[in-house]
Amino acid sequence: MSNVPVELKYAKTHEWARSNDDGSVTxxxxxxxxxxxxxxxxxxxxxxGQSVSAAEACAVVESVKAASDVYAPIAGEVLExxxxxxxxxxxxxxxxxxxxxxxxxQPADAGELAGLMDGDAYETFLASEAx
Numbered sequence: 650m651s652n653v654p655v656e657l658k659y660a661k662t663h664e665w666a667r668s669n670d671d672g673s674v675t676x677x678x679x680x681x682x683x684x685x686x687x688x689x690x691x692x693x694x695x696x697x698g699q700s701v702s703a704a705e706a707c708a709v710v711e712s713v714k715a716a717s718d719v720y721a722p723i724a725g726e727v728l729e730x731x732x733x734x735x736x737x738x739x740x741x742x743x744x745x746x747x748x749x750x751x752x753x754x755q756p757a758d759a760g761e762l763a764g765l766m767d768g769d770a771y772e773t774f775l776a777s778e779a780x
Contacts, residue, residue, distance in 0.1 A: 686712040692710050695752055707721045734751070
């Protein structure tokens with residue numbers, strides 16, 4: 650079974666969201682998603698200052714198997730991107746919830762996070778997808 654940290658929120662498109670102390674939200678792809686995609690070779694991140702809508706494709710992860718869009722789980726403005734992924738896209742594979750984070754948003758509405766799945770709901774969702 651994939652690693653699903655319970656303190657994070659999850660979207661059905663397999664992105665995770667972590668609330669930060671400063672009110673920002675860090676976004677990445679789940680361990681399950683990186684596992685399905687395989688070894689990452691390139692990651693295209695959104696621009697700092699870009700406004701994104703919830704469910705909008707705003708980044709692309711390319712693996713040896715496929716290129717896949719990454720969707721913003723909530724609306725907001727991009728505050729920071731993980732520049733380290735340009736040189737080390739494999740960080741997403743080795744540490745999806747740590748060094749492999751993709752970008753940080755200032756949420757347009759912090760309440761949107763409540764609409765995402767918690768860890769238990771995401772595990773249930775993954776189990777239902779597998780069948």
